[in-house]
Amino acid sequence: MPELHSIGGDIRDFVSDSAAVERLRGFDAVIHLAGLSNDPLGDYRPGLTRAINATASIALARLARAAGVGRFVYASSCSNYGASNDEFVAEDGRLCPVTPYAESKVESEAAIIALADDGFSPTFLRASTAYGVSPRLRFDLVVNNLTAWACATGEVHLKSDGSPWRPIVHVEDIALAYIAAVEAPRADVHGEVFNVGQTTENYQIREIAELVRQIVPGAKIGFAAEASPDLRNYRVDCDYIARRLHGFKPQWTCRRGIEQLFDAFDARGLSVEDFEGPRFKRIAHIQQRIAEGTLHEDLYPIQRRIAV
Template sequence: MNIFVTGACGYKGTVLVPKLLEKGHTVRAFDIQWFGNFLRPHPNLEVVKGDIRNSDEVNLDGIDVIIHLSSVANDPCSDLDPKLTWEISCLATMQLADRAKRKGIKHFIYASSGSVYGVSDEPQVTEDLELFPISEYNKTKMCGERILLSYENDMTVQIVRPATVCGFSPRMRLDVAVNLLTMQALTKGKITVLGGDQTRPNIHMDDITDLYIFLMENPQHTGVYNAGFENISILDIAKMVAEHVGAEIEVKPSNDPRSYRVNSDRLLATGFRPKKTVDDAIKEIVGLYRQGALKEEDRFHNLKWMMKTVLPAQAAAE
């Protein structure tokens, strides 16, 4: 199949695209490349550097499936420039869905976020609960979901609400919980935990990317799916890291109240099964760091990199 992947040079896209190519698909990888391009050349890969907000740059000719990953990722980055966030994560999604319908594309997979639930006291957060997004990032993801669901009579729509992704990617992120705490332990010998009692769902990079492929290959499973298989407190993640690295743990107050336990029974009912764990992610990161294959870099921290390079460039362009 011919697959159009937005955000293809991002944290998840850089792992997903090679998997699609290994399965014999042709991929048009679309990305603004704020954080660079870590995709290796391949005969069936076309990398397009473009802005998803500019629909004229989006070529959907010959495309069978869209996997829409692009957004301004995480709460702090989205709050830096709310207008930019809404344009990329919501308006561009609406434009892409409309163009997909006009082109006759019959399959659209959308990467939403498990954080659309906001703060929840429910012991198990299921897809049927009302959404209470509390940040620009959460709100734009909810908006994107509703846009896509309005097209469910025109195409197969599959919406994934991923938990916090952990594990290695060539386009690494060191600002997500498991990866952040592991790198702190490796580079500083000390883990700083903010709060610690907050429970968050997690999913390994290999499992979330395998899930997008599973859904692509199983279009009969439509609608919204939670994707998180380990609900672990931030402090317990730190303790897991400390077991592998031997670092000291320091707990400080947090102003982030989000705490929830995602239930992914609906996804498991499709037959999909995760293969890796948070512990696997920690061990992989530790191993790569000690081999010299992974280093601490500014561009692996979205907020730091956006403030340093992206926002100044946006301001200059305006």
């Protein structure tokens, strides 16, 4: 197993550090995960999303290239396909981002692939919508969220009309994709884009809701008062990663993931306040910290002196 070194902190600080190239020198690969992680955060201040997710990401790739890093694995997203029709979309399909988050990923991909050369090899992993138990579990993700509502209230609480399609993938399988991309022969991943997931793991939201209803005892399906169609609608073809990235062998299905989540939530005695409040809901947590005066609206800690 290769040695992994995690660099924490704000990516904006890292890429503006005059010593950044030296800090990257000697690494074989960079797995770039830093960024605002979802649409609510992306919508908070779109210009900030672009600065963090695109401008800083592109700067990091340039620094890695200057430091002689051979591999650069970028955390992209199937959100790039945005408003597609019901046909399956492969990696060469039309990109149609409908949110600032997705737009930032599309911009980053285009700029980083332009840096590829004989010494610098970027790879782009467009993850399906994640789900599953993890140390920093996200409740804004559809499978996690529907299961949480069912466990806490007995209702599988749909916030859309349930018609949109989503590809989904367990967080552990996403981690396997990163390992496979780093360990694969360079020729198999150089400049490549991979949809991360399984083609069989595309579901309409209402299908996920029905699986949750079947697994959580006594659960019933219900709709929020403001439930409406969602612009994001895409089915993703993941056959290319199965053919090309031989080290990627996904282990999870939606049903198994819901069972895992139910067991974890049931053991914890999950409440609505746990997952809808500021403790775990990222945008609510940030808004609370801004209101308390511990976080600047540009998402820097308030103790930091900000140049104007």
